[in-house]
Amino acid sequence: MTLWLGALPVLVIVAVLATVLLRRRRRAGIYAIVAANVAVLMGAALVLLTETSASAATQATPAAAAATDAAASGASGSALIAAAIAVAGSSIGAAIAVAYTGSAALAAMSERPEMFGRAMVVVGLAEGIAIYGLIIAIILIGQA
Template sequence: MTPWLIGIPVVALFAVTALVLLRRRGRAGFAVVLGIDALVLVGAVILLMGALGSGPAAAAVGTAAVTAETAAPAGIGGSALIAAAIAVAGSSIGAAFAVAYTGSAALAAMSERPEIFGRAMVVVGLAEGIAIYGLVVAMILIGKA
């Protein structure tokens, strides 16, 4: 878990550096940003391989070690957690886009006809339901981990 926590400030530093380079150098800064992006991608792949390759920690109780029958297959818990994170992130981003478009359209329609407030808010609420579906899928995946 520690590499993930260390990686967050590093990614933030790369993002700030990329913004500064793009503002000051233009087209030459864009090439540098692409190089930085390639480095970040390589680092992310290394972290992902480390997370998927590591098995559960084997804690020895007394002198008894964990046997092959009681140990879970290596990497299954980590991949389920990564899948849960992808489900939540994807559904949240999708819900954000949906609420942005339906909310602006609902406000535009309500400015012309205020009596459609209830129907417009139902559509916006349905768009927010997308994020809830992602959370449900994530809970199912975490339960299987």
């Protein structure tokens, strides 16, 4: 866990630099964002693998109580990572959907102002994608 706290400032700096690069040189900014995402993905996989290997090592000991606690800790850690992925993926999907539907709704409303109600329904449906991810995360955390 301390590894993540040490890597957090580096990831923030990379995110800020990627934003600056996106404004000046678009392709280099996209490469920086993809590299940061790959680094976070590899770090999450490393944490997940160390958790499962630690729980497997403690199960080899004869203490049944310690093995049960470690197995529960590894399972809950995996459930929390899965919940985070569900929320992040659905939020990114909702952001992309709202970006496209929102711009199309504004374009339609600029030509025909009476389209406001229909346009807001479409944008609201796109925003519902994030709610679905949140519900899945709550279910995953509840079962952990």
